Amino acid sequence: MxxxxxxxxxxxxxxxxxxxxxxxxxxxxxxxxxxxxxxxxxxxxxxxxxxxxxxxxxxxxxxxxxxxxxxxxxxxxxxxxxxxxxxxxxxxxxxxxxxxxxxxxxxxxxxxxxxxxxxxxxxxxxxxxxxxxxxxxxxxxxxxxxxxxxxxxxxxxxxxxxxxxxxxxxxxxxxxLPEREILSGLGEVVKHGFICDHGFVEFLNENADRVRALDREVMSRVVARCCEIKADVVSRDEKEGGVRRILNYGHTVGHAIETFAGYELSHGECVAYGMRIVSRACNRAGMLSDEDLALHEAVMDRLGLATGLLDINPSEIMELMKRDKKVKQGAVVIVGLDRLGNAVVCEDFPLQHIEAELAGIVK
Missing domain, CATH: 3.40.50.1970 (Rossmann fold)
Structure with missing residues (x-):
């Protein structure tokens, strides 16, 4: 236990x-x-x-x-x-x-x-x-x-x-749970690996079929590892004054998509799309290597996360992001990746890259 x-x-x-x-x-x-x-x-x-x-x-x-x-x-x-x-x-x-x-x-x-x-x-x-x-x-x-x-x-x-x-x-x-609820949770599962644990990302990629099948042994390990990662972050920053902000990877974009969709999409689905967008934007900005982006894309593809196009308006999504709770002195704060397994908080992220990637997922 x-x-x-x-x-x-x-x-x-x-x-x-x-x-x-x-x-x-x-x-x-x-x-x-x-x-x-x-x-x-x-x-x-x-x-x-x-x-x-x-x-x-x-x-x-x-x-x-x-x-x-x-x-x-x-x-x-x-x-x-x-x-x-x-x-x-x-x-x-x-x-x-x-x-x-x-x-x-x-x-x-x-x-x-x-x-x-x-x-x-x-x-x-x-x-x-x-x-x-x-x-x-x-x-x-x-x-x-x-x-x-x-x-x-x-x-x-x-x-x-x-x-x-x-x-x-x-x-x-x-x-x-129905499959959609499982997929929603998997969005948060992979997030923990993306921000803190490259080895966990590799584990998820190698065991994607067992994860999707809800294998008892694998899922016990997955849930416990995610809790360990989050517990470690929260223990260092209970009220989100510093390092805890990395847990928001994918969330600034994801919350904006969720609000735009009138909550017709689940939180986890929207976070998954947010991570797709931000990882690609980090690659555009020269922060995330092609190799790391390829593994990021591969594990999300294998788990069936954020694989389709959305009926969204990129300019409206960008406006909604400006109302996010994490906006600081008028600047949109983005949690990005400088390598897989290491998240960074960016207060001057080039938002044009995010808008460009949003345009790429429009139906």
Missing amino acids: PVVNVELRGEFDNSYEITVDYGIMDDVVADLRDRKFGRTPVVICDENTRELFGLDLVEMLALEGIDPLLLTVPAGENSKSLEMFGSLLEAMLEAGITRQDVVVALGGGVVGDLSGYVAGSYMRGINFVQVPTTLLSQVDSSVGGKVAVNIKGGKNYCGMFYQPKRVYSDISALDT
């Missing part, structure tokens, strides 16, 4: 463990039974994870003499809203939830982001744990404490840094 430690020992000790294994829901039940994180669990899920996991979790807790509060939100990005955030807070207050209780986020990135923001805000903060059920949430959004909702003007503009007390990543949950 791989266990990844996220070491966060600043003014307060916010450290926690990520457990990665196949079929670990019993561990979740045992820890909640023992009141390890709080008394009454508030289980927040969406319509899909309620049927797949939520009702079973409630039943298992009931057998242990625990009566949780089960709250369900509609599936999809639209649930990451201030309206849904408010309705969950009201439901918890009406049910008599106190600061001694615990929020359990049971679902993908939307549920995790929303639940964490609810937990961090309710009565100025109560404990929460993450039980991520999608590949994207297991390798990325459940780790690092970024929680948020969207507002009309942009994604994740209303939120905070609020760390979970523990993360339980059950590899068996991946078997329930």
